[in-house]
Amino acid sequence: MRQLPPQIVPGQPLTALAPMQDVTDLPFMRTLGPFGAPDYFFTEYFRVHVHSTLERHIVDSILQHGTGRPVFAQIIGESLEHIERTMRELARLPIAGIDLNMGCPAPKVFKKNVGGGLLREPAKVAGIFRLMRATAPTLFTAKMRVGFEDARHFDELLSLVNEHGVDLLSLHARTVRQLYRGEPDYSWIRHAARTARCPVLANGNITSADKAVEVLAQTGAAGVMIGRSAIRNPWIFRQCRERFSGGEIFRPRMADVRAYVDCLWAATAQPGLPELCQVPRMKKLLNFVGQGVDPEGSFLKEMRRTVTYGDLMRVCDAHLVENGRAEMYFASEPHANVLARPNHEGPEPDDAELPACSL
Numbered sequence: 001m002r003q004l005p006p007q008i009v010p011g012q013p014l015t016a017l018a019p020m021q022d023v024t025d026l027p028f029m030r031t032l033g034p035f036g037a038p039d040y041f042f043t044e045y046f047r048v049h050v051h052s053t054l055e056r057h058i059v060d061s062i063l064q065h066g067t068g069r070p071v072f073a074q075i076i077g078e079s080l081e082h083i084e085r086t087m088r089e090l091a092r093l094p095i096a097g098i099d100l101n102m103g104c105p106a107p108k109v110f111k112k113n114v115g116g117g118l119l120r121e122p123a124k125v126a127g128i129f130r131l132m133r134a135t136a137p138t139l140f141t142a143k144m145r146v147g148f149e150d151a152r153h154f155d156e157l158l159s160l161v162n163e164h165g166v167d168l169l170s171l172h173a174r175t176v177r178q179l180y181r182g183e184p185d186y187s188w189i190r191h192a193a194r195t196a197r198c199p200v201l202a203n204g205n206i207t208s209a210d211k212a213v214e215v216l217a218q219t220g221a222a223g224v225m226i227g228r229s230a231i232r233n234p235w236i237f238r239q240c241r242e243r244f245s246g247g248e249i250f251r252p253r254m255a256d257v258r259a260y261v262d263c264l265w266a267a268t269a270q271p272g273l274p275e276l277c278q279v280p281r282m283k284k285l286l287n288f289v290g291q292g293v294d295p296e297g298s299f300l301k302e303m304r305r306t307v308t309y310g311d312l313m314r315v316c317d318a319h320l321v322e323n324g325r326a327e328m329y330f331a332s333e334p335h336a337n338v339l340a341r342p343n344h345e346g347p348e349p350d351d352a353e354l355p356a357c358s359l
C-alpha cells in the first residue's frame with residue numbers, strides 16, 4: 001500500500017476539501033489556508049477529451065495556492081488514450097496524486113458516460129483503473145457515488161478499487177440520481193470502509209466538526225471530505241482538528257464572518273475584472289455563507305438582489321455587524337430551511353443577466 005501524504009496532526013482522521021467546479025479555485029484555496037487548511041485539497045476537474053489541454057486556471061490553483069498542503073488533481077473522462085496523455089501532462093506538476101471523477105451528476109456530463117455516468121459501466125471503470133494504476137506518476141485516487149440509479153454495481157466497483165490498488169477512495173453516500181437531495185446514507189460508507197483496502201473518506205453533508213465525529217464513529221472511515229460546508233464555514237477543518245484532539249472548538253462570531261467576506265472579495269479580485277463580474281462570483285460563495293447567518297434567510301434574499309459592490313457590502317454589514325450582530329455567534333450548522341440555490345455544479349442563474357466576463 002502506497003503511503004498517503006502526512007496529515008497536519010499525525011494520527012488524526014484525514015480531512016479533505018471536496019472538489020467543487022467554479023468554487024475550489026485558486027482564490028478559494030488561497031482564502032481557506034489562513035482560516036485552517038484541510039489535510040488535502042482536490043482540484044476542480046480537468047476535462048479529458050480529444051482536444052483537451054490542461055485548463056490554465058486549474059494548473060494555477062495547483063502551483064499558486066500557497067497553503068503548503070498536498071493537492072490531488074481531479075480528471076473527468078473515459079477515453080484511455082486521452083486519459084493517458086493527460087496523466088503525462090499532470091505528471092509535470094507538483095501534485096500528490098490524480099483523482100478520477102466518478103460522481104458528477106450533471107446530465108450533460110453523465111450522458112457522455114463520464115463522471116457519474118461511469119458507475120453504470122464497471123467494465124469501463126476496470127479499464128480506466130488499470131491504465132491509471134499503471135501510469136500514475138504518484139498516487140491514484142477515485143471519488144465516486146454509490147451508484148447511478150441504485151447501488152447494484154457498488155460491490156463490483158469496490159472489488160475494482162481493491163484489484164487495481166486505488167490509494168484513496170472518497171465516497172459521496174448518494175446515487176447520481178439523488179443529486180444533492182436528502183440525507184446521505186452513511187451505511188454505504190461503513191460498507192466501503194470495511195471492504196476497501198485503501199483509506200475511505202466519508203463525503204456528503206458533513207456540516208460541522210461534530211457531524212464529522214459522528215459520521216466517523218458511524219462508518220469507521222479514515223477521514224472526511226467536506227465541500228459546501230467549507231464555503232459556509234472556512235474554519236471547519238481547524239474545528240475538526242480541535243474536535244479530534246478533544247480541545248475547545250473555535251466559535252466564529254458574525255464579525256469574523258464579515259472579515260471572511262472581505263478576504264473572499266480580495267481573493268476573487270483580478271486586475272481588470274469589472275465589479276459587475278466580480279459581484280456574481282461573490283454571490284455564488286455567499287449563497288452558502290448565508291445558510292449560517294439567519295434562520296429566516298433574510299440575508300440570502302437581500303444579498304441575491306444586489307448588483308454592485310457597495311450594495312453587497314451594505315447587506316453584509318447590516319446582517320453581520322450592525323445592531324449588535326458583530327458579537328453574535330455564527331450558526332455552527334446550516335439553518336434547516338435556508339437553501340443555497342443552486343447548491344451544485346452548474347451555471348449561476350444570475351450570470352445569464354450579466355455582461356460576459358472574459359477574464
Ligand SMILES: Cc1cc2nc3c(=O)[nH]c(=O)nc-3n(C[C@H](O)[C@H](O)[C@H](O)COP(=O)(O)O)c2cc1C
Pocket residue numbers: 018019020021022023043044045074101102103104143172203204205206225226227228229343344345346
Ligand atoms: C458547486 C459544486 C461543484 C462541484 N464540483 C465537483 C467536481 O468538480 N468534482 C467532483 O468530484 N465533485 C464535485 N462536486 C461534489 C462535491 O465534491 C461533493 O461530493 C458534494 O458537494 C457533497 O459534499 P458536501 O455535502 O460536503 O458538499 C461539486 C459540488 C458542488 C456543490
